[in-house]
Structure formats: C-alpha cells, structure tokens
Amino acid sequence: MSTTTHVSIPTTPHTTPRPRTVESVHGGGELHWVGDGFRVHTLVPSGGLRQERTSPFLLLDYHPPFAYPALDKGQRGVGWHPHRGFETVTLSFEGSVAHRDNAGHAGVIGPGDVQWMTAASGILHEEYHEPGFSRRGGTFHMLQLWVNLPRKDKMSPPGYQPITKEQIPVVPVQAGGAVTDDSKVRVIAGGYGEAKGPARTFTPITLLEVKVRAGERFELPLPSNHNALVLVTRGRVSADAEMVRGGELAVFANDGDSLSLRAEEDTHLVVLAGEPIREPIAHTGPFVMNNHREIIQAIYDFESGAFGEIPR
Template sequence: MATRNIELIVKPSTPHFVGDGFRVMTLIPSGSGLSMQRMNPFIMMDYNPKFHFPPSTTPKGVGVHPHRGFETVTIAYKGKVAHHDSSGGGGVISEGDVQWMTAASGVLHKEYHEEEFSKTGGEFQMVQLWVNLPAKHKMSAPKYQAISKDSISKVELPANRGQVEIIAGSYEGAAGAASTFTPIHLFNTRLKSGGTASFSFPENFNTGLLVLEGKVKINATQAVDTDHFALFENKGEDFQVSATDDAVFLILSGQPIHEPIAAHGPFVMNSKEELIQAFQDFNEGKFGYLS
C-alpha cells in the first residue's frame, strides 16, 4: 500500500463566539483553501479550543435555530452541553460523549452549557462537525443518536502506548456506535509520548486530523502542533502518527459525496431553489416547535 502524505496544514485562527457559550475557530471551511467541497462529506468544523468559562447563573449557549440537509456531530472533551430539538431528541453531552443529530428534512434545536457546569464554571473544549447528506436523504426524517463515552468501542495500542476510540466506521475490526448515511470513519486517538498509531483509508476518502493536545508527527517527518488541522492528499492509503508529547487527536475520513453544495446559514442543500424552499418551510413553521 502507498503512503498518504499531508497536503495542507491549517493554523489556528482567531476564535469567535457562536452565541455566548461557544468560542470557536472555524477550520472547515477556512480561508486557507479548505473548502466544503474539498473535505466533503465534512462540510464544517468548528473547534472550541480549551477555554475557561467563569461561573454563571444563566447558562450560556445558542438559542433556538433551524437546520436542514445535514447532520451535526458534537464531541465533548471538556465541559458539558445540554441539547434539545423539535423532533424530541435531547440530553446532556458530558466529557467523552458524542451527540449525532440528523437534521435532514428539518429541526429546530438549541444548545447550552449544562446547568451545573454553568453554575461552577470550568474548562470547556468541544468539536462540532457538520456532515453532509446525499440528495436522496436530505429530506429524510430527523433522528438523534446519543453516544455515551461507555458505548464507544476502544482499541488498545501495543506496549500500552495509547488507545483509539471509534465513534464511527471501524478500526482493526472494532466498529463505531454511530450509524451513518455514507461511509465515514471518526476516531479519537490518545497517544503517550513516543507512541505510534497506524491508519489506512481508501485514497479517495477525504481525510484530516485535528490535534487537540500535544504535538504529533505524520509519517515520522511532518510535525503538527496543538490546535492545528492537517489535510491529507488523496494519494496513497496508509499513514502513521507518532506523539512527540502525550497527544490527543481526532481523525476524520469519509467517502466524498459528488453532488452540488448549496449552503446558506443553517441550511445545506443541492440547489438555490431548495434553499429558498427551506427558508419558506421554516417561516411557515414546518420545522416543528421548540420553546
């Protein structure tokens, strides 16, 4: 098998607030040439690097807003988030948990710091991905997958050097808990200093890596620092990641959806006409009700 190398490293950008509870850097799409289409089916990545929120009697977050045409995937590393949506999904996303919400034909949802976390304050670190849906599934029924830390499959690496957590897809025969509409691999990997993990994905799968803790080297040559995102070439299949320090990184790899992308605000469809219809349906109350 041929080696897959890095095409681009995206440096951290200046964070901005989404609502008053999420201090994020937008890594996909980015001004560095990493477009929605280039990383499709991963069409958006907001990363909330470690940030300390002071105690608050009023939970911070984002109020009721709509989505259509894609899925949101929220991975909690530090802190807790409470979620509610108009299709009946909801719950608390605690450290190590994952929320996989399929907006599809349309939902309203809101997300806030969990009440007790808000009262005490503390360190907060999250990733939210938008995962595109193929045209034939964009108007399917919404659904909600609450994936607890305990339900995530884990593969221990040799010599007690680390662990791979499989959120979606498979790694060395272990399958992830999330169900997906298209082939997707989503792994959290934790390596001790000096540890190495090997990965292999079809070369046409769009593949990237976000370093959340420490520093890593790809194929023993190219360094990727904390809060940096590495985009891989669509050449070759295999690569190795070694930890220069104790490290945590998120790997995402997915089969591209070769369809037009029409995106505006909270809607991601295939055409301008479908976007206009989405806004009309939202204004007519067809996304349900959420207070």
C-alpha cells in the same frame, strides 16, 4: 440508515501500505463566539480549503480548552435555531452541554460523550452549557462537525443518536499493546482494527479519538479515495516530514492507502475520514442543500412553520 464499516486494505508480502502525504495544515481564523457559550476556531472551511478536500465534512468548529467562570443565573449557549440538509456531530472532551430539539429529543453531552443529530428535512434545536456546569464553572473543551447528506437523504426524517462514553469501544493504539489513559483509540464511527463504532452514518465515515504516547506511531488503513483530516488538540505529530501541532488541522492527499503519524510528544488527536459526496452544494446559514431553489424552499418552510413549533 446504514452503519458504516471500516474497510481493511488487504496486504500481501508484495504490497506495502503507502502512507499519505500531508497536503496542507490549517490553524483556523481568529477565535469567535457562537452564541455566548462557544468560543471556537473554524477550521473547516478556512484558509482557502476547498470543500471537495473535506467532504463529507462541511464545517469543523473547534473549542479549545477555556475556563468559564461560575454563572449565578441565566444560561450560556445558543437559543432555538433551524437546520436542514445535514447532520451535526458534537464531541465533548471537557465540560457539559444540554441539548433539546423540537422532535422530542433532549439530553446532556458530558466528557467522553458524542451527540449525532440528523437535521435532514428540518429540525429546530437549542444548545446551552448544562446548568450544573454553568453554576460550577470550569474548563470547556469540545468540537462540532457538520456532516453533509447525499441528495437522496437530505429530506429524510430528523434523527438523533445520543452516544454515551460507555457505548464507544476503546482499543490500544498498537496491536498487542495495552489500553492506557495516554495510549488508546476511541472508535466513534467506522472502525479501527476489529473494533466498530456505534454511530450510524449515511455514507462511509471514520471518526476516531486517539491518544498517542510520545514516540509511538499511529497507523490507520484507509481507502485511497476517502478524504482524511487529522485535528491535533494537544501535543504534536509528524507525518511525511510535516509537523502538526495542537490546534492545527492536517489535510492529507489521496495518494496512499494509510495514515501514518508519529507522536513527537504525548498527543491527543481526532481522525476524520470519509467517502466524499460528489454533488453540488448550496449553503445559506443553517441550510445546506444542492441548489439555490432548495435553499429558498428551506427558508420558506422554516418561516411558514413547516419545521414545527418550538417546545414550551
């Protein structure tokens, strides 16, 4: 696995970065439950959004802030289930999730943490509200991505990257500015300025969590062939005369070499960008492969126990 690096677009007095235009804005469908612990909008795929416009991202489930009452007993979440052919990436803004898989990995994803799980050839895992959070109750705010893997890596060994808040570089939104709680960039994958994210990725990916003060501008150079998405979780930004509000996902055209966003009010957003994987996709439930035959094989392997046993 290789570490993605941020690609800086060289500029000269004769070349000015061209801001990308907004191609579409999506609000997702109705809120729905994943298990009994995750109340989400599915923003990718949604609204006729084609996969070639979001690749390498297959799915984006956004859990807006929601106050869960205290739970005296039991657990909220999703029990044991399989995955093959892709990665899951979970970002926690508020609340905590306990994770366990059958490859021996376990941990808690708390506010500011990121979990990057590579299912690849096959893994079984479960996700529940962390027991302490369940007993206390409180506000839960997260998102989960599914990130595709190229054909050559789909049957790689499973992997797990528990990225803690302390491992993620935090830099100012504007060069020469100061890092404050309402103006900062957390670099999870790829890069921003001189900062590099700790996540290891199979293909070039940029994943940033950004807070921008009202009136500030956020600029990000990006190769023009990389797809680019921006999820606004709070506030609103303008880009190319389009307004993107809290809970909405903006998809940018590949017609420039930078993102340019202006915060119209204090805003929290997530930038997702990456080199598209231009390969066929076959998708059934928790399996994402390149053709139907490979999907049938994944189902057979799971049902025959090739994914391993569920830990006791």
